[in-house]
Amino acid sequence: MIVSSNPATGTELSRHTPQTPQEVDGILTAAASAQAAWRRRAITDRTPVLREMARVLREGKEKYAALITAEMGKPITEARAEIEKCAMTCEYYAEHAPAQLADRPVASDAAESAVVYDPLGVVLAVMPWNYPFWQFFRFAAPTLAAGNGALLKHANNVPQCALAVEEVVHKAGAPEDLCRTLLIEVDQVAGIIADPRVAAVTLTGSTEVGAIVASQAAAVLKKQVLELGGSDPFVVLADADVMAAAATAVKARYVNVGQSCVNAKRFIVEEAVADEFVAAFTAAAAALKVGDPTDPDTAIGPMARANLRDALHDQVRRTLDAGAVLTLGGEVPDGPGYYYPPTVLDHVRPGMAAFDEETFGPVAAITRAADVDEAIALANRTEYGLGAALWTSDLERARCLTRVLDAGAVFVNGMVASDPRLPFGGIKKSGYGRELGAEGIREFANTKTVWISPARTTA
Structure with a gap:
């Protein structure tokens, strides 16, 4: 059973029955189908959904901030700021994603050459409780803009926040199954990482859990971005x-x-x-x-x-x-x-x-x-x-x-903070890969070389 409690009082807030393997299988199939259609839409048709996500977040700021405070204890003023930062990040990628993912021509005497950025597919996000909205949207805004789908396995002490972020994406007009929340136990994650309908995985969490997820993804040769502990x-x-x-x-x-x-x-x-x-x-x-x-x-x-x-x-x-x-x-x-x-x-x-x-x-x-x-x-x-x-x-x-x-x-002469304009991530046991900035949006893109020679005819 997945149980949510108020850390200020210790009282129970909600409980949720974990999804069955059959339910998870249906979610994976639907997400893969939704992403296959989503990737065919021009990026200029995808980014308006991000602007709408920002609007939905701001419209529901008080409700969502109160949910953060209730489930993980964040002071309400900081919870409101978290929702605003999510909205700003959605707007940033709505504006800049087309340029960040634009084809890059490469000079060639013999052919037309370019580097292009194609989506990978459905990405599994394993996320922590400490910033229950921000951790998701800093991943989801660039990932969805790039044409991918998203599955969220959130920390089990914030299940209501997990369902709320799915609600935001759906209210913004994204395809119904493009972004789904998985209410599952930890022991179900390995099977989802291995599933061929999942293309990559990102995790924010402890170094110990990061090592486990990295080994599971590496065993099936899937891309990972890991944002782990820090001192x-x-x-x-x-x-x-x-x-x-x-x-x-x-x-x-x-x-x-x-x-x-x-x-x-x-x-x-x-x-x-x-x-x-x-x-x-x-x-x-x-x-x-x-x-x-x-x-x-x-x-x-x-x-x-x-x-x-x-x-x-x-x-x-x-x-x-x-x-x-x-x-x-x-x-x-x-x-x-x-x-x-x-x-x-x-x-x-x-x-x-x-x-x-x-x-x-x-x-x-x-x-x-x-x-x-x-x-x-x-x-x-x-x-x-x-x-x-x-x-x-x-x-x-x-x-x-x-x-x-x-x-x-x-x-x-300042404090470290994440900013959607700048890449964010670590080295050593703090993980690898980057979120945010142009580097972040390209983490879950296939950097593809395209080489086109003029058609040849034979006499």
């Missing part, structure tokens, strides 16, 4: 605007209650400004309002599940036992819901849990570096490589340092 460094050098860095760092760590692969997690600060940074960061984190996620003033709602909170608290205790210093939080509060307070750990070093492991919740780990060389070395001392932030007033030096930080994205 993003936020590097503050001695010449940075420390107060601005600290204010942005708090947002970068605690947005979405710290439950994002691209949250800043390890704050690496040059020793010369570390005390100032820690004081400012701790004060700003302490000012965040913890409470009811439906209150627009709340910054920290509950974590999504009790087991996630328990795992996070265990990381905090192990880090403190290893010698870190607690400057804020660090205790599980009494009362209902899966709340955990904003927590700050200072003097964290490699070998401690909060440095070596991904902390998926409202816990910040601050590490002090003797100089810039040690700061960069510490930033790269991780098995992950999703994003990185660098704070310095020396922009020429910053340009050089961005090239030696091991990450899929480096933001200077």
Whole structure:
């Protein structure tokens, strides 16, 4: 049984019987048929559906945002922003997809040559709970624009969100079976990946699950895009605007209650400004309002599940036992819901849990570096490589340092964030492939060479 619960109260919201193998087979057949027709439509006939998706999202913003808050605990203000970002991304690809997928002529003396981008087919999206609308639409907008179909296997704690995103696509006028939600158990995923009606798979989730899905897809030689875990460094050098860095760092760590692969997690600060940074960061984190996620003033709602909170608290205790210093939080509060307070750990070093492991919740780990060389070395001392932030007033030096930080994205004097105009993805155990930007729309396209020689006649 697939059960949805409210993490702020622990009360059950809904339950759903998983689809049977026969029902899944019917969905796969219908999706393949719908995609075969969809790909034959000109891209200029497909993109109006994306504009309509944006309209539907905005029209239903309050309903959809409330659903996000109820099922995974995101503060309502952030939930509304998530819906708006989905709409903006749909509009971006509605405008830019025709140019991004346009045929590219290649000069040739002997023939007419071009590179063209054809759709792959139906793509399975295995998605997490932390951004239940955004994770889907950042994949679906470019994928549908490119002529593919989409099947969504969402996290089983957000089934109502999963059904709602399917509703958005259908209300926008897409063919009925082009985008379908699969309400299934985890053990059914491997069979769907192997099914010949599925052309490729994308997954956003943990590194452990990514390795499983990658092996399943590789066994049947299917394209994958994997956006996995992260332990993003936020590097503050001695010449940075420390107060601005600290204010942005708090947002970068605690947005979405710290439950994002691209949250800043390890704050690496040059020793010369570390005390100032820690004081400012701790004060700003302490000012965040913890409470009811439906209150627009709340910054920290509950974590999504009790087991996630328990795992996070265990990381905090192990880090403190290893010698870190607690400057804020660090205790599980009494009362209902899966709340955990904003927590700050200072003097964290490699070998401690909060440095070596991904902390998926409202816990910040601050590490002090003797100089810039040690700061960069510490930033790269991780098995992950999703994003990185660098704070310095020396922009020429910053340009050089961005090239030696091991990450899929480096933001200077700002916080890492996804943007539909820019490719998003990681290296090392943060996965491979890219979403968003022109690179993202081409991930699920067949980059095809077409070579046409003039017709020849024989005398």
